Amino acid sequence: MKPHVFALVDCNNFYVSCExxxxxxxxxxxxxxxxxxxxxxVARSNEAKALGxxxxxxxxxxxxxxxxxxxxxxxSNYALYQDMSDRIxxxxxxxxxxxxxxxxxxxxxxxxxVPAAQCEIYGQEIRRCVLQExxxxxxxxxxxxxxLSKIACELVKRHSIFQGVLNLFAWSEEEVDAWLTGIAVExxxxxxxxxxxxxxxxxxxxAHTLKQSNHVWxxxxxxxxxxxxTLELQGISCLPLETRxxxxxxxxxxxxxxxxxxxxxxxxxxxxxxxxxxxxxxxRQRSLARQVSIFIHTNPFDRRVPQYARSTTATLPVASxxxxxxxxxxxxxxxxxxxxxxxxxxAGIFLSEFQTQEMxxxxxxxxxxxxRYMIQERLMHVVDEVNGTWxxxxxxxxxxxxxRSWSIRQMRRSQRYTTRWNEILTVS
DNA sequence: CGGCGTTAG
DNA sequence: TATTCTAACGCCG
Numbered sequence: 083m084k085p086h087v088f089a090l091v092d093c094n095n096f097y098v099s100c101e102x103x104x105x106x107x108x109x110x111x112x113x114x115x116x117x118x119x120x121x122x123x124v125a126r127s128n129e130a131k132a133l134g135x136x137x138x139x140x141x142x143x144x145x146x147x148x149x150x151x152x153x154x155x156x157x158s159n160y161a162l163y164q165d166m167s168d169r170i171x172x173x174x175x176x177x178x179x180x181x182x183x184x185x186x187x188x189x190x191x192x193x194x195x196v197p198a199a200q201c202e203i204y205g206q207e208i209r210r211c212v213l214q215e216x217x218x219x220x221x222x223x224x225x226x227x228x229x230l231s232k233i234a235c236e237l238v239k240r241h242s243i244f245q246g247v248l249n250l251f252a253w254s255e256e257e258v259d260a261w262l263t264g265i266a267v268e269x270x271x272x273x274x275x276x277x278x279x280x281x282x283x284x285x286x287x288x289a290h291t292l293k294q295s296n297h298v299w300x301x302x303x304x305x306x307x308x309x310x311x312t313l314e315l316q317g318i319s320c321l322p323l324e325t326r327x328x329x330x331x332x333x334x335x336x337x338x339x340x341x342x343x344x345x346x347x348x349x350x351x352x353x354x355x356x357x358x359x360x361x362x363x364x365x366r367q368r369s370l371a372r373q374v375s376i377f378i379h380t381n382p383f384d385r386r387v388p389q390y391a392r393s394t395t396a397t398l399p400v401a402s403x404x405x406x407x408x409x410x411x412x413x414x415x416x417x418x419x420x421x422x423x424x425x426x427x428x429a430g431i432f433l434s435e436f437q438t439q440e441m442x443x444x445x446x447x448x449x450x451x452x453x454r455y456m457i458q459e460r461l462m463h464v465v466d467e468v469n470g471t472w473x474x475x476x477x478x479x480x481x482x483x484x485x486r487s488w489s490i491r492q493m494r495r496s497q498r499y500t501t502r503w504n505e506i507l508t509v510s
Numbered sequence: 511c512g513g514c515g516t517t518a519g
Numbered sequence: 520t521a522t523t524c525t526a527a528c529g530c531c532g
């Protein structure tokens with residue numbers, strides 16, 4: 083059997099790179115992108131990393147450095163990033179018959195059809211095309227397992243000598259092991275902080291020492307995830323390419339508010355808004371949800387105010403993707419956990435116990451009106467179409483409110499250059 | 511089976 | 520003034 087050839091494509095500092103595509107002036111400057119409410123740093127350019135700005139750091143903790151070094155700061159613009167991601171994935175799909183889109187900025191390609199000696203050139207060609215067609219720089223790691231291709235990609239980012247592509251097939255085992263010695267064990271994909279803490283007393287500190295250890299012992303001492311990582315380091319592929327996109331098992335929509343909410347009515351607006359969005363996602367993957375959970379809580383970081391956090395769950399008699407069904411239940415649930423007098427800071431909804439639309443139809447004969455179900459489905463389809471074409475808030479439910487003054491604050495969001503005609507880039 | 515912890519991006 | 524959001528999986532009781 084031919085060995086697998088995995089190529090991991092990882093976009094460099096993805097959100098920052100997206101902003102730089104449309105803003106040439108900041109291409110050599112330190113740049114960061116912030117999370118919702120402009121609170122935490124979620125993406126950094128290399129220059130920003132060099133200034134010591136850490137991932138996940140609250141903005142207020144690095145405000146001094148940001149001012150002093152004129153760091154360009156952006157709110158996150160997910161419409162832009164998702165659209166750029168779609169374009170990149172479309173380019174990648176031309177280079178392989180099996181593409182696994184792993185995240186918004188990462189994908190694996192099966193390169194088994196490419197001779198090992200050609201893989202580096204092939205990777206360079208992928209890189210050139212993505213850069214030319216989208217403006218986004220990428221790193222490519224090529225190896226016989228997913229974990230090794232992750233490490234190859236990491237080495238590419240650490241060492242500019244690789245010029246964006248590293249093919250581990252081109253190296254001897256001794257040479258690969260030498261590189262693995264320089265990778266800390268917690269930087270191996272699947273080994274996080276906690277597992278690394280348990281491995282270190284056993285003398286396992288690097289990717290190389292993990293590779294040298296006995297995978298059965300690792301399995302018992304830690305867990306199956308660490309065992310798989312060990313085997314993959316040894317070149318034994320345990321993590322296959324997963325090209326078939328599986329529907330989500332649960333869908334969560336939650337937000338920290340732009341300000342404190344005390345009023346039940348405003349909490350209703352928030353829960354309603356998140357519920358509408360969650361059911362849209364359920365419909366997009368052609369599922370129906372049976373279980374609805376909601377939660378609300380105060381700001382756990384604020385020691386000065388009394389804390390309150392509750393969640394609750396209910397199950398629909400029949401799974402549904404009809405927004406009013408979920409919305410009514412969510413609001414009823416909210417009434418059961420709301421307590422007046424608290425400063426609420428965050429709320430969310432979690433939908434689960436999915437069924438496919440196809441399965442439900444066969445289960446349903448005789449249980450309830452199929453006719454009514456089909457009318458509801460068509461109504462939701464129209465709503466989705468209108469909102470898809472004219473913007474997310476074109477057709478809303480009354481409970482969502484009109485002002486939504488509690489919603490997230492974004493002071494520095496760039497234009498949605500690629501998805502809104504009225505925000506398209508103009509050249510003068 | 512539900513709750514919790516860990517990992518990841 | 521101020522601390523993201525989402526998802527999967529495995530372990531444990």
